[in-house]
Amino acid sequence: MSEVMEGSHGVAHAVKLCKPDVLAMYPITPSTHIPEGLAQLIADGKMDTKFITVESEFSAMSACVGVSAAGSRAFTATSSQGLLLMTEVVYAAAGMRLPIVTVIVNRTISAPINIWNDHQDTFAERDSGWLQIYCETNQEALDTTIQAYKIAEDAGVLLPVFVCMDGFVLSHTYEPLEVPEQNEVDAFLPPYTPKHAFLDPNKPITQGPFAYPKPYAAMRKELSDAIMNSKTVVKKVHNEFAEKFGRAYGDGIIEEYKSDKPTVIVAMGSVCGTIKEVVDERDDIGLVRIRCYRPFPKEELVKALEGKENIIVFEKDVALGMASGALYHEIKSILAGKNVRINNVVGGLGGIDTTKKNISNFVDRMKDQNDKIEFLRGDPNE
Amino acid sequence: MNEPENELLAPGHRTCAGCGPAIAIRQMLRATGKNVVICEATGCMEVTSTAYPETSWKVPWIHVLFENVSSVASGVKEALIKQGKDDVKVIALAGDGGMVDIGFRALSGAMERGHDVLFLCYDNEAYMNTGVQRSGATPFGAATTTSPAGTEIAGKQEWKKNVPFIAVAHGLKYVATASIAYPEDFQAKIKKALSIKGPKYLHVHCPCPVGWGCDGAKTIKYAKAAVETGLWALYEIEEGKLKLNTKPSELKPAEEYLRGQRRFKHLKEEDIKKIEKHAKQRFDHLLELENSEISLLKVL
Amino acid sequence: MIIMETTIGGIIYEPGSSAKTKTGDWRTFKPIFDNEKCKRCGICQKFCPEGIISINEQGAKANMDYCKGCGICAEECPFKAITMEVEKK
Numbered sequence: 001m002s003e004v005m006e007g008s009h010g011v012a013h014a015v016k017l018c019k020p021d022v023l024a025m026y027p028i029t030p031s032t033h034i035p036e037g038l039a040q041l042i043a044d045g046k047m048d049t050k051f052i053t054v055e056s057e058f059s060a061m062s063a064c065v066g067v068s069a070a071g072s073r074a075f076t077a078t079s080s081q082g083l084l085l086m087t088e089v090v091y092a093a094a095g096m097r098l099p100i101v102t103v104i105v106n107r108t109i110s111a112p113i114n115i116w117n118d119h120q121d122t123f124a125e126r127d128s129g130w131l132q133i134y135c136e137t138n139q140e141a142l143d144t145t146i147q148a149y150k151i152a153e154d155a156g157v158l159l160p161v162f163v164c165m166d167g168f169v170l171s172h173t174y175e176p177l178e179v180p181e182q183n184e185v186d187a188f189l190p191p192y193t194p195k196h197a198f199l200d201p202n203k204p205i206t207q208g209p210f211a212y213p214k215p216y217a218a219m220r221k222e223l224s225d226a227i228m229n230s231k232t233v234v235k236k237v238h239n240e241f242a243e244k245f246g247r248a249y250g251d252g253i254i255e256e257y258k259s260d261k262p263t264v265i266v267a268m269g270s271v272c273g274t275i276k277e278v279v280d281e282r283d284d285i286g287l288v289r290i291r292c293y294r295p296f297p298k299e300e301l302v303k304a305l306e307g308k309e310n311i312i313v314f315e316k317d318v319a320l321g322m323a324s325g326a327l328y329h330e331i332k333s334i335l336a337g338k339n340v341r342i343n344n345v346v347g348g349l350g351g352i353d354t355t356k357k358n359i360s361n362f363v364d365r366m367k368d369q370n371d372k373i374e375f376l377r378g379d380p381n382e
Numbered sequence: 383m384n385e386p387e388n389e390l391l392a393p394g395h396r397t398c399a400g401c402g403p404a405i406a407i408r409q410m411l412r413a414t415g416k417n418v419v420i421c422e423a424t425g426c427m428e429v430t431s432t433a434y435p436e437t438s439w440k441v442p443w444i445h446v447l448f449e450n451v452s453s454v455a456s457g458v459k460e461a462l463i464k465q466g467k468d469d470v471k472v473i474a475l476a477g478d479g480g481m482v483d484i485g486f487r488a489l490s491g492a493m494e495r496g497h498d499v500l501f502l503c504y505d506n507e508a509y510m511n512t513g514v515q516r517s518g519a520t521p522f523g524a525a526t527t528t529s530p531a532g533t534e535i536a537g538k539q540e541w542k543k544n545v546p547f548i549a550v551a552h553g554l555k556y557v558a559t560a561s562i563a564y565p566e567d568f569q570a571k572i573k574k575a576l577s578i579k580g581p582k583y584l585h586v587h588c589p590c591p592v593g594w595g596c597d598g599a600k601t602i603k604y605a606k607a608a609v610e611t612g613l614w615a616l617y618e619i620e621e622g623k624l625k626l627n628t629k630p631s632e633l634k635p636a637e638e639y640l641r642g643q644r645r646f647k648h649l650k651e652e653d654i655k656k657i658e659k660h661a662k663q664r665f666d667h668l669l670e671l672e673n674s675e676i677s678l679l680k681v682l
Numbered sequence: 683m684i685i686m687e688t689t690i691g692g693i694i695y696e697p698g699s700s701a702k703t704k705t706g707d708w709r710t711f712k713p714i715f716d717n718e719k720c721k722r723c724g725i726c727q728k729f730c731p732e733g734i735i736s737i738n739e740q741g742a743k744a745n746m747d748y749c750k751g752c753g754i755c756a757e758e759c760p761f762k763a764i765t766m767e768v769e770k771k
Contacts, residue, residue: 021464024457050460055491059453062446062488066421066457069444072464074457092446097691158690196690199419199442199458201470206694208445209432218686384724386745389733392698393748394705397731400752404731431700434692438700565728599753599766602729 001179007138007170010177011077011103011163012037014145016047017185018101021072024052024063028082029115030167031105035077057082061089061102068098069207071198073149076100079167080107083121087128093160094129095223096208098197099152100160102130103145106269106316107167108350116351117167118316119269123326129223131161131230132294134268139177140249141165143241146180150189150237157230158196164293166270168351180245188244231295250289253297254304259286262309263367266301266331268293269316271347271354278359285363290327298334305331310341312366314359316348324373341370352378390416395438396430400598402588402605403427403477405562406504410473410586413569414576416441418471419458423451423480426511426590427504449484451476452492455499463498471500471576478505478519482545489545493552493581500575501583503545506590514593518543521613522660523653524645526593531648541660549583550619550678556582558618562589563605567616567627574618587614595644607639612661615668622679624671633662701748705732709751711766717741719763726755726764 011034025035041047054060060076067074083104093100108118122132135141148161165171197207238252249255258279264286265275272289279287288304315325328344343366347354357380366372390411397404407427419442422428428445431438446454455474462470476485481503489501508526509515516529521542525531529538549557556578560568568586575582589605591598608614612633617626636658640646720741727735734745756764
């Protein structure tokens with residue numbers, strides 16, 4: 001069924017279809033419309049879920065950990081400072097192997113305080129053990145939220161997932177969205193019946209123990225292996241979803257868009273829509289969009305970037321102290337030793353617009369360069 | 383009944399000899415029985431009872447972090463209700479640091495929201511797990527590693543934070559204090575608290591021989607002396623109405639509690655008098671409250 | 683090379699498994715129970731931090747695999763039925 005709705009409400013509808021047992025939510029711009037949408041669905045009797053109005057994002061994630069550890073399905077959403085406040089719990093949730101799904105409506109981080117979109121909030125969590133999937137459109141955010149539970153709860157994964165959508169650009173935009181039917185989602189996503197983590201007096205177990213160095217190191221290695229192995233599940237679930245619902249996003253890990261050119265842009269999130277238009281308008285560049293950023297799609301990217309002459313990494317984050325973005329270095333590391341020029345644009349910080357003109361201009365400027373790093377400052381003709 | 387085979391906390395835990403909190407946890411589990419989930423904050427009892435791959439717990443137990451036990455318990459309780467297991471009791475357990483300082487926001491939020499959870503603080507009056515640092519629950523005059531007794535400052539200069547009364551201010555129907563020296567009283571309070579639906583708060587005083595600098599054999603002696611001197615009072619506040627559970631006809635001199643503990647050994651006569659006066663005044667006020675018709679909930 | 687097998691998330695599925703660690707090694711003193719004097723009142727049981735004192739018709743007894751020798755039982759016994767002695771190892 002196609003319905004015109006705001007991106008945030010699309011996510012709220014997706015969450016409803018996943019039938020979580022408990023939500024624990026705290027408002028923060030620009031993610032606030034998700035809890036508002038869910039609260040309304042519950043108030044209208046359309047959703048049978050307990051909504052905990054916690055006193056902070058820190059407690060939102062803490063309550064989600066409690067819900068998931070008790071063996072139930074949990075959900076929260078946040079942005080920016082809210083995610084940073086959760087950080088300590090974010091790491092614990094992954095270490096405890098709890099399949100919590102969280103939608104991050106990406107927003108920049110303080111200081112100075114600013115409410116608009118970039119990816120610095122989720123980049124601050126990139127080593128936390130959570131999967132991170134970045135969406136280009138509201139439809140993708142809706143679909144990915146449903147996929148996320150199936151990925152997280154897969155017996156071979158058992159890890160939490162961040163579904164990332166750009167603040168305002170997506171979250172506050174109205175457009176027609178396909179909302180799947182409940183019976184279709186029920187057939188796709190079975191109820192959560194955990195075998196590893198629960199809190200049952202008939203089978204008392206201990207979760208979150210203290211570990212000496214050897215078991216600690218072993219558990220961290222296992223966590224590292226688990227998130228790397230989850231990539232096949234991300235792909236499998238994406239393909240199954242595509243087959244059932246008729247919508248695909250590349251191969252579920254990356255999306256190659258007219259990328260059979262010597263010059264390609266590597267980017268994530270909603271800016272890929274703008275980049276695709278530029279790609280359509282000029283015939284000398286292509287796009288490789290990273291959808292699944294954690295686990296990092298090393299093999300997929302190496303394959304997609306094989307034989308390229310020039311790569312421009314466009315990213316909405318800055319690795320302070322490295323004078324560049326963080327993704328740029330990751331791309332460089334997987335292509336080490338290859339004969340390819342790699343350049344970097346740190347763009348969109350604090351929500352500055354990235355125009356088609358900007359993209360075309362930096363392609364022209366960087367095409368023949370190597371290791372060139374530019375920070376976009378917001379001039380539409382820059 | 384009290385035989386080791388009925389224990390819900392197995393031996394082999396790594397607490398120090400004479401540990402007060404270990405006694406508190408054992409007494410607690412005797413009162414809760416098996417149909418309970420324990421959510422515990424980082425702290426002495428958490429670290430010493432769950433050294434992977436071993437656990438002392440025979441009831442379902444979860445630890446996440448230091449400052450979020452009340453939020454974790456909120457989620458656990460609501461999930462259990464959703465699973466149709468309304469009868470399973472949930473306890474949020476933390477030491478004084480984890481409950482009254484770093485976990486205070488989470489505690490306040492969870493009490494305000496009204497979850498059916500017992501919030502239980504085992505108070506050994508400092509951050510013992512990290513090596514005896516001052517907490518909001520450290521008493522006046524006590525020397526800790528971050529409130530040492532020096533030539534200019536004689537230990538902690540602030541009075542103990544009164545979290546039971548702060549819990550009452552959240553509109554809780556049941557708030558109580560307890561001591562490991564009075565196990566029947568403590569256990570009756572746990573049972574009563576668990577029989578009441580909604581949030582409830584219990585604060586149990588338990589000496590730490592290592593942190594207090596006293597003989598591990600005298601853990602119970604000091605716990606009892608705290609009550610007999612009025613430096614710790616046993617009361618319960620039901621529907622805002624306070625009732626004292628021990629009423630010594632005359633409070634013993636503070637000296638009987640303070641002397642013998644290394645944390646108080648620097649105190650001068652005038653300090654001891656000041657502490658004694660404070661204890662006496664407080665006890666008199668508690669008596670006044672008990673004898674009045676005042677419900678503390680009515681001022682909310 | 684696998685150094686150590688661990689469970690997913692470090693979850694411990696064996697309740698009460700800390701009993702495998704015998705903390706009795708830590709002991710410097712040990713309690714001696716005089717069952718002539720013991721009245722089976724159970725006070726030592728209530729205050730033992732380890733929960734290892736059993737009482738029957740014969741009297742009271744501590745499981746010495748775990749007793750850390752703190753001496754609370756001896757201190758609290760109203761009948762002076764428990765005395766602490768130096769452990770000879």
